[in-house]
Amino acid sequence: NAGVMQNPRHLVRRRGQEARLRCSPMKGHSHVYWYRQLPEEGLKFMVYLQKENIIDESGMPKERFSAEFPKEGPSILRIQQVVRGDSAAYFCASSPDWGGSNEQYFGPGTRLTVT
Amino acid sequence: GENVEQHPSTLSVQEGDSAVIKCTYSDSASNYFPWYKQELGKRPQLIIDIRSNVGEKKDQRIAVTLNKTAKHFSLHITETQPEDSAVYFCAPWAGNMLTFGGGTRLMVKP
Numbered sequence: 409n410a411g412v413m414q415n416p417r418h419l420v421r422r423r424g425q426e427a428r429l430r431c432s433p434m435k436g437h438s439h440v441y442w443y444r445q446l447p448e449e450g451l452k453f454m455v456y457l458q459k460e461n462i463i464d465e466s467g468m469p470k471e472r473f474s475a476e477f478p479k480e481g482p483s484i485l486r487i488q489q490v491v492r493g494d495s496a497a498y499f500c501a502s503s504p505d506w507g508g509s510n511e512q513y514f515g516p517g518t519r520l521t522v523t
Numbered sequence: 524g525e526n527v528e529q530h531p532s533t534l535s536v537q538e539g540d541s542a543v544i545k546c547t548y549s550d551s552a553s554n555y556f557p558w559y560k561q562e563l564g565k566r567p568q569l570i571i572d573i574r575s576n577v578g579e580k581k582d583q584r585i586a587v588t589l590n591k592t593a594k595h596f597s598l599h600i601t602e603t604q605p606e607d608s609a610v611y612f613c614a615p616w617a618g619n620m621l622t623f624g625g626g627t628r629l630m631v632k633p
Contacts, residue, residue: 441620450612450623451567464619499566510555510616514566 410435412502412515413482420521427487427494429518433502440483441512442475445497457483490522525550525617529624536603537632544627546613547595555616556589556596561626562609570611571598603631 413432421427433440438459443451453467457477468475472490477483487494497519501512526549536542546556557572573580573587573596580587584603589596596615600607608631614621 453620456619
């Protein structure tokens, strides 16, 4: 059973470009969470999705950031018009389908560098 | 929202000694209390967790204790080894998310 997959592992974008980060949850998991980690800090919750639904986006910046988890394919975190402050490690995590489980397993992360 | 604090922020121990990291939280609705270990440049790894109906849980050299009344839980590592060196995060669950503490950098000196 493959773990949580993320790609790309490293992404370099110039200011003003768009960044697309992908996350494939573990098999049997339909809950996906995105977190952002700045250097020397803890992870900060961004958004929680289930298939085709955004459940909680209370941690998402109001502008430029969006997330989706379509019926088929990976979850995608999209950052439009990136700025230097978006440089960070972005981790996704997934949790099992059965009700009541909040164990989260993390992917390897995407390290975004904005130049 | 949940406020989470970890202490200490850095901890240096001699190999073979014990290490204890404490996490305090604010949301009384929190019902799941995991600890994650993160090595440099790697993903956070779940090392142990406890649910609110249990006071203590042990897995070999690591243990977690929970005091719901006081709203804190602690990670205990015994017989520390150099490979235990990493940053450790508590991340109590409330609502729809884990809220991570600021992390504790543990250094185990051989």
